[in-house]
Amino acid sequence: MSNFVIRKVAVLGAGVMGAQIAAHCVNARVPVVLFDLPAKEGPKNGIAIKAIENLRKLSPAPLGAPELAALIEPANYEEDLARLGECDLVIEAIAERMDWKHDLYAKVAPAIGPQAIFATNTSGLSITELSKGFAAGLLPRFCGVHFFNPPRYMHLVELIPTAATDPAILDRLEAFLTTVLGKGVVRAKDTPNFIGNRVGVFGLLAAMIEAGKFGLTYDVVDDLTGAKLGRAKSGTFRTGDVVGLDTLAHVIKTMEDYLPDDPFAAHYGMPPVLAGLIGQGALGQKSGAGFFRRQGKAILRLDPTTGDYVPADGKADDAVAKILKNKDAGQRLRALRDSGHPQAQFVWALLRDTFQYIAVHLADIADTARDVDFAMRWGFGHGIGPFELWQHAGWLEVAQWVQEDIDAGKTLSDAPLPAWVTSGPVAERGGVHAPEGSWNPAAGRFEPRSSLPVYGRQVFRAPLAGEGIVPLAAGKTVFEDEAIRLWTLERADLDDVLIASFKTKMHTISPAVTLGLLRAVDLAEQDYRGLVIWNDGEPFSAGADLQAIVPLFLSGGVQAVAPEEERLQQLMLRLRYAQVPSVAAISGMALGGGCELSVYCTRRVAHFESYLGLVEVGVGLIPGGGGLTYLARRAAQEHAAAPDTALLQFLKKYALQAATAQVSKSAIEARRMGYLREDDPIVFNVHEVLYTAIREARALADRGWRAPWKETFAVAGSEGIATLTSQLVNMRDGGFISEYDFHLGRKVAEILCGGNIEAGSRVDEQWIMALERRVFMELLAEPKTQERLTGMMQTGKPIRN
Known part of the structure; x- marks a missing residue:
């Protein structure tokens, strides 16, 4: 087996994601050439130069030390295309427009080295559609590689092949992403929004719908769905602000456009409040306002009924917070479901909607339940994945509660739980994770983890509920x-x-x-x-x-x-x-x-x-x-x-x-x-x-x-x-x-x-x-x-x- 060493990386697009992907590569001492359009005034590399300088100022810092910015070389598509031949990995990270990406591919493809890997960083566009028109020599070396924002800190990278992608290319790229860049790699199917964004954005839409039903404000929802629920402190709506509401809107639009027959399709439309914020230029943290806005030291939240920002001082009720502190997952979920408090009902509804969604869609979006859990843990800051939580709480009992709510018309879809949930090996083992692997519904078996040599360096791999490994x-x-x-x-x-x-x-x-x-x-x-x-x-x-x-x-x-x-x-x-x-x-x-x-x-x-x-x-x-x-x-x-x-x-x-x-x-x-x-x-x-x-x-x-x-x-x-x-x-x-x-x-x-x-x-x-x-x-x-x-x-x- 010959060595494949990524000595230099090219990143196409010096926007927020492209520049920060470049930053994390140089953190790992991998030199980068950062491309963008030629500037209309001043130095032709002006756009890339400005992006590199801006990396020194961002918080949280994308660079491990400010001086590492010097390892990123600016370039432009007019003068520097030949430099692509120096690079073993080319990552395209421009705006999420299929036509713009195709135009760029036509320009850069002839300059890409004969052995180089070409990857697109997209949050949900079809990798197969993006690959159309490639020459036969490049097609096997093309795939999707979805970094989560911010790239330095978010552990998840989704790796998405097309039917034509050479499996050896994926293995090489997974090894590089895992050891050199330190990422947790999940291989996703080429379906709209892949795994993380598909489940995560559905969760945000469900939170908006269920919060409306129970009359909860954004600050209360975030307090309920943040650290108290074992997730990122930013909760639901602050996470949206951090990601960027325009990015969020793009992911929602992809679901709306490409999943018309989905049993949850009725809820994939753009929420009016989100459309209104974007129309005003309130794109979240990067524009200074979104669902929340900072005013001096105070944090304000949007009041969607008036459009004004008001003090964000809403918190979880003490009684509900006490329920969420219960370490027994089964008791916790039962108490939420049985409680008459609207906040408790909201949390149960949100979890129930997610359980139904991941069960109905597991076979469509991922090979195994492990991929879904890791995607949510590594990409959205969940302390425990949704399948893991379900399994911890008591697989069959929770499944019964979910199906009862489906039958009672309380859920966002009337799609029943798949048969594998309540009968067969999963039901017998009490969940989707077992010592021999995680459930693959398409293959009808528990599949072990990847055996790539790179994982020999991980004495204890990221644990999953049910695997029985306690370091x-x-x-x-x-x-x-x-x-x-x-x-x-x-x-x-x-x-x-x-x-x-x-x-x-x-x-x-x-x-x-x-x-x-x-x-x-x-x-x-x-x-x-x-x-x-x-x-x-x-x-x-x-x-x-x-x-x-x-x-x-x-x-x-x-x-x-x-x-x-x-x-x-x-x-x-x-x-x-x-x-x-x-x-x-x-x-x-x-x-x-x-x-x-x-x-x-x-x-x-x-x-x-x-x-x-x-x-x-x-x-x-x-x-x-x-x-x-x-x-x-x-x-x-x-x-x-x-x-x-x-x-x-x-x-x-x-x-x-x-x-x-x-x-x-x-x-x-x-x-x-x-x-x-x-x-x-x-x-x-x-x-x-x-x-x-x-x-x-x-x-x-x-x-x-x-x-x-x-x-x-x-x-x-x-x-x-x-x-x-x-x-x-x-x-x-x-x-x-x-x-x-x-x-x-x-x-x-x-x-x-x-x-x-x-x-x-x-x-x-x-x-x-x-x-x-x-x-x-x-x-x-x-x-x-x-x-x-x-x-x-x-x-x-x-x-x-």
Whole structure:
């Protein structure tokens, strides 16, 4: 089998989606040529240049670091078509007009390389229709590739072939999208709007219809259908605003035009309120107004009866919110259905409509129920897919409730549930997902997941209800208590590295976790080739367990906390100087103690969406687990490598980071901030982090890993403290930090500079750690620190006092 490496990508169309697809490619260090029409005035590449510059300003940021924009090369269709020959993948992402796309294809097709893949990014147009007119050589290399907006953050990519698409092309593209860009790929059938938008937009239409029946406003609907329902916080209508109401309208129009015989077709028309908003230019977030509008700090919602915007302060009723908190899915759905409250009736109706829709249409839109669940989870932010929820709640009982509502005329269609729902293998297994696979109604069997080699890198693939795979119950347990599990995998190529996984909430570092990790280092040195610290799901670690530390302080004062603080520092040094390599497998937040833990490991393997930072000043403390010691040592190492630059120049950046609790916005930025090193791998698919970390530990062992020498390093001393303090004075006087922040920042400076000693003095790690412990204990006794600790535990948010 020959290698197929995508060395360069061309993106055709520098609009919102095209530019952000280009941005995510360069996040993954894949060079991009971004094409658009030649500008009528100024440089011919002006449209593409403007789009590239705009990427630096967008929020949420499409780029992992602003400087990555330089990897995108602007181009235009008039002068630069020959550059398409340099590209292994060409992605067309212009406006959703079949005629415009065909015109562009006629222009670019002759310039596309003979081996290149040509893909269209469309939210729902027919890929087969788009391919008409292609030469025989290009037709097998053409397919649909539907990124969801925003491309950096949305995990889903739908891959849609035509009947003529070469299967090998799809496999190559799926491997690239999965590993290089970090996406969750779902293969969809070439039907209008594919899977995600077909089900998701139906859900929005159903929400509008059912909300009208029960008299609910947009803000109430969003509160009911957001986090309370286990979905994205943006709920239903805010999600529409984020996607763009013009995009939404296009998807609805596609359903209306191409699905006239659909049993739900009566509800595919454009809602008058949506048409009215678009007619006024209110396209959602990108235009500043849609279903919602921001006015200063206030959020307003549209009142469709008057056309005015009014305060968006509607919430779910407490009684309904209580129902939605019930963790038993069956009890939750039963309570919603039985309740007389209009909000509860609305939620049940919305779920029921979705269950009916996905059952009736599964065979039309997807190969398996797994594809539908992943499309909704990865593309619309649902914590659990609709089929999974149905299965969790009790398959046959829920099916009976849905069919009863169909028979009673309460549903949006009178189409009955398919026979496979209530009889045969699905009914017997209690749902569509089973250990052997997910239900394929066309084939009449449970189908296993893809066996493409790329998925060998995913030790634990995204789980589905019914499959029975629980990562923290897998493998072979070596030691386990209430706080931590030490275990190994049972794969022959990965079973010689010990894995440590926390069981605490938010994977915080409690005293018991500290003891467990010390045990892990001992066991790894005795019996294994390395140690990996990996936690299933995010975050990697939210830091020290305040719920454990504060009671210790309140009951025994500083003296009760001091031994735990010293033990945490001992753990860090134990990891750094262990006789086997240690690797932190990071995804999501690694804050405070979580950040300290990661930097003391031999290596870090970080998911691209990793957010590292020393944030202790937010609770009135300083990093006390060796974080400042690490920064002081790192600054000294950087100074030793560039002795012509003053040590203080390296320290300034680190002092500011710790004093203002800066957190990286990506793994790339974490590398720039010094929390990741250049040789720390950055992984784009979160499901590959554990595999890569274990392989990294084994590779270090294979190279004859030896612990680093314990060496002294230079510090900036009292002169450095004075200089850093003057910077903090300017920040305080300018209103950027509070008086107590200034106090904390000065303590950070004192520790980073090694205390009040002569500049250039050499110290060891124990010296700086002793300063950390002393200051940490002093701050614990200060009233303002206690206010911050209490505020964080009560609200989960830092306070400034």
